[in-house]
Amino acid sequence: MSHETVEAPAAEVPVFESEQDILARSRKAVSKRRRNIWLLRVGILIVWLGSWELTATYWIDPFFYSKPSRIWQRLVEWFSDGTDFGSIWSQILITVEEAVIGFAIGAVAGVILGVILGRSAYLADVLAPFIKAANALPRIVLAALFVIWFGLGLSSKVATVVVLVFFAVFFNAFTGAREVDRNLIDNARILGASRGQVLKSIVLPSATSWILSSLHVAFGFALIGAVVGEYTGAKGGLGFLISNAQGTFDTAGVYAGMLIITVVALFAEWGIGTLESRLLRWRPPAAGSSAANAIM
Amino acid sequence: MAPPLIELIGATKRFPSGSGSVHTAVRDLSMSVQPGEFVAVVGPTGCGKSTTLSLVSGLQPASAGRVRVNGEDVRSIPDGVGYMFQTDAVMPWRSVLENVASGPRFRGVDKAEARAQAMDWIERVGLGGFEKYYPHQLSGGMRKRVALAQTLVTSPKILLMDEPFSALDVQTRALMQDELLRLWSGSGAAVIFVTHDLDEAIALADKVVVMTASPATVKDVFEIPLERPRAVEELRLTEGFRSIYREIWESLRGEVDKAREKGVGNVA
Numbered sequence: 001m002s003h004e005t006v007e008a009p010a011a012e013v014p015v016f017e018s019e020q021d022i023l024a025r026s027r028k029a030v031s032k033r034r035r036n037i038w039l040l041r042v043g044i045l046i047v048w049l050g051s052w053e054l055t056a057t058y059w060i061d062p063f064f065y066s067k068p069s070r071i072w073q074r075l076v077e078w079f080s081d082g083t084d085f086g087s088i089w090s091q092i093l094i095t096v097e098e099a100v101i102g103f104a105i106g107a108v109a110g111v112i113l114g115v116i117l118g119r120s121a122y123l124a125d126v127l128a129p130f131i132k133a134a135n136a137l138p139r140i141v142l143a144a145l146f147v148i149w150f151g152l153g154l155s156s157k158v159a160t161v162v163v164l165v166f167f168a169v170f171f172n173a174f175t176g177a178r179e180v181d182r183n184l185i186d187n188a189r190i191l192g193a194s195r196g197q198v199l200k201s202i203v204l205p206s207a208t209s210w211i212l213s214s215l216h217v218a219f220g221f222a223l224i225g226a227v228v229g230e231y232t233g234a235k236g237g238l239g240f241l242i243s244n245a246q247g248t249f250d251t252a253g254v255y256a257g258m259l260i261i262t263v264v265a266l267f268a269e270w271g272i273g274t275l276e277s278r279l280l281r282w283r284p285p286a287a288g289s290s291a292a293n294a295i296m
Numbered sequence: 297m298a299p300p301l302i303e304l305i306g307a308t309k310r311f312p313s314g315s316g317s318v319h320t321a322v323r324d325l326s327m328s329v330q331p332g333e334f335v336a337v338v339g340p341t342g343c344g345k346s347t348t349l350s351l352v353s354g355l356q357p358a359s360a361g362r363v364r365v366n367g368e369d370v371r372s373i374p375d376g377v378g379y380m381f382q383t384d385a386v387m388p389w390r391s392v393l394e395n396v397a398s399g400p401r402f403r404g405v406d407k408a409e410a411r412a413q414a415m416d417w418i419e420r421v422g423l424g425g426f427e428k429y430y431p432h433q434l435s436g437g438m439r440k441r442v443a444l445a446q447t448l449v450t451s452p453k454i455l456l457m458d459e460p461f462s463a464l465d466v467q468t469r470a471l472m473q474d475e476l477l478r479l480w481s482g483s484g485a486a487v488i489f490v491t492h493d494l495d496e497a498i499a500l501a502d503k504v505v506v507m508t509a510s511p512a513t514v515k516d517v518f519e520i521p522l523e524r525p526r527a528v529e530e531l532r533l534t535e536g537f538r539s540i541y542r543e544i545w546e547s548l549r550g551e552v553d554k555a556r557e558k559g560v561g562n563v564a
Contacts, residue, residue, distance in 0.1 A: 181385075183381050183383055183384075183385045184385055184387060186355055186379070186381070186385070187379065187381060187385035187386075187446075188387075188398070188402065189355070189373060190353060190355075190373060190377060190378065190379040191398060191399040191402050191403075191446070191447075191450060192399060192402040192403040192450065193398075193402040194402070197402050201387070201398065201402075202387065205387070205389040206389075208389070281430070282388055282389040282390070282391075282430040282431075282432070283388070283389075283432070284432035284433075
């Protein structure tokens with residue numbers, strides 16, 4: 001601050017580290033850390049897959065447990081020659097389509113109902129026992145019912161996805177809408193906002209961080225719903241592939257299906273994360289968020 | 297004399313308190329504010345000063361008595377009222393520009409015009425160049441400036457201020473007080489400024505209303521004959537200021553003591 005105004009003879013002040021030194025050192029530490037983290041990750045992968053490959057080759061029966069090389073083979077086969085039921089891409093597309101449509105319907109319904117109940121304590125009190133009961137219900141079982149109702153096609157899976165996604169989003173939207181700062185609403189009203197404007201410019205943005213954080217979990221549920229729905233009864237999709245692989249004792253096929261679903265989920269996660277950081281630009285960066293982001 | 301702009305006649309406000317009884321925040325309160333007048337309301341902490349403002353703003357209806365603004369009974373938020381809250385009420389998800397423009401936008405002004413008005417006020421409160429920032433990127437004092445611009449852009453005839461500077465450090469507070477006087481002078485707005493800081497009340501106001509301990513009612517009203525324009529920090533050192541301070545403090549002290557005894561009683 002003020003040391004620039006103090007006139008001291010330069011020779012008497014020893015300099016141990018210049019600004020460049022400090023910057024270079026911290027840059028070096030960061031890049032070294034990043035490299036080590038990646039090396040360790042690759043190491044873990046090699047040890048894990050290598051030991052699996054070895055044990056499955058020499059000790060345990062790969063018919064039941066499969067092994068990485070066989071799973072890889074199966075993947076290559078699926079992507080080059082297609083599955084027994086047509087191209088792998090069309091199977092992925094079926095599952096993603098079900099998950100996305102169901103996710104959209106469930107999330108929109110969850111947000112709308114969550115915000116309405118969050119703003120109306122009366123309605124929330126009336127409906128509370130029903131919502132709690134519906135949430136306690138093991139909803140995944142409904143997939144069986146939906147197959148009977150809607151058949152083997154798209155709609156039964158979408159229905160399963162909707163009931164799973166809805167509750168995940170609903171509870172967060174509800175909490176977010178209920179916890180809006182009273183002051184912000186009063187301030188907007190004084191500034192001339194109508195009820196609708198208060199909802200649009202105060203309640204929704206304020207609930208957005210709650211809603212967005214629920215979308216991460218909700219898309220996971222959407223994929224689970226789609227896969228379980230297909231597993232229960234379908235004519236295509238990744239869940240159907242896995243179910244079929246199980247039926248033919250093709251353990252490598254089960255693993256390969258799992259792997260593809262994982263990759264799809266990671267892509268979706270990345271998309272939602274991008275959306276979140278775009279919509280929440282206004283939020284102060286939280287301390288330690290980089291470590292949390294790495295996990296979440 | 298012109299009819300008062302704001303008039304409270306025997307206004308009382310009761311709340312249901314958590315324990316099943318009824319808490320009286322304001323009792324039989326009568327006061328009036330002329331157009332363009334700066335009135336400061338002082339009283340012990342928690343005595344119901346803020347409730348007075350919510351009655352005038354129409355955010356809460358009175359339980360008894362009358363509250364009139366512009367000669368009409370207050371039933372909803374009256375036209376031309378601005379309100380600055382004690383805590384930050386700027387929208388954290390909107391930039392400074394969008395925050396300040398929100399008042400005109402809510403009132404149906406088109407986007408370009410609202411932004412032009414907002415830019416004008418952002419310059420006037422000294423935040424030029426910060427219009428793209430989000431509130432979390434600003435200091436406490438700067439956020440208060442945003443709130444001030446957000447309120448003033450609607451050109452209110454009545455400005456209600458609820459301890460707006462109480463969370464600021466002493467130097468920033470004095471600076472904001474000067475800014476407030478500068479922006480207020482020439483606006484012709486009537487101000488009700490609630491504070492527990494007697495220094496602040498005297499430095500800013502034409503009239504200081506001393507409230508009693510809870511339930512609040514008017515104890516004394518003091519005219520402040522200090523000349524305008526005022527420079528808050530220098531003003532505090534003048535003999536005139538000190539003698540007014542002593543006079544009002546004599547009145548306020550008894551209520552502060554009462555509030556303290558009550559507080560101790562509640563704790564015990």
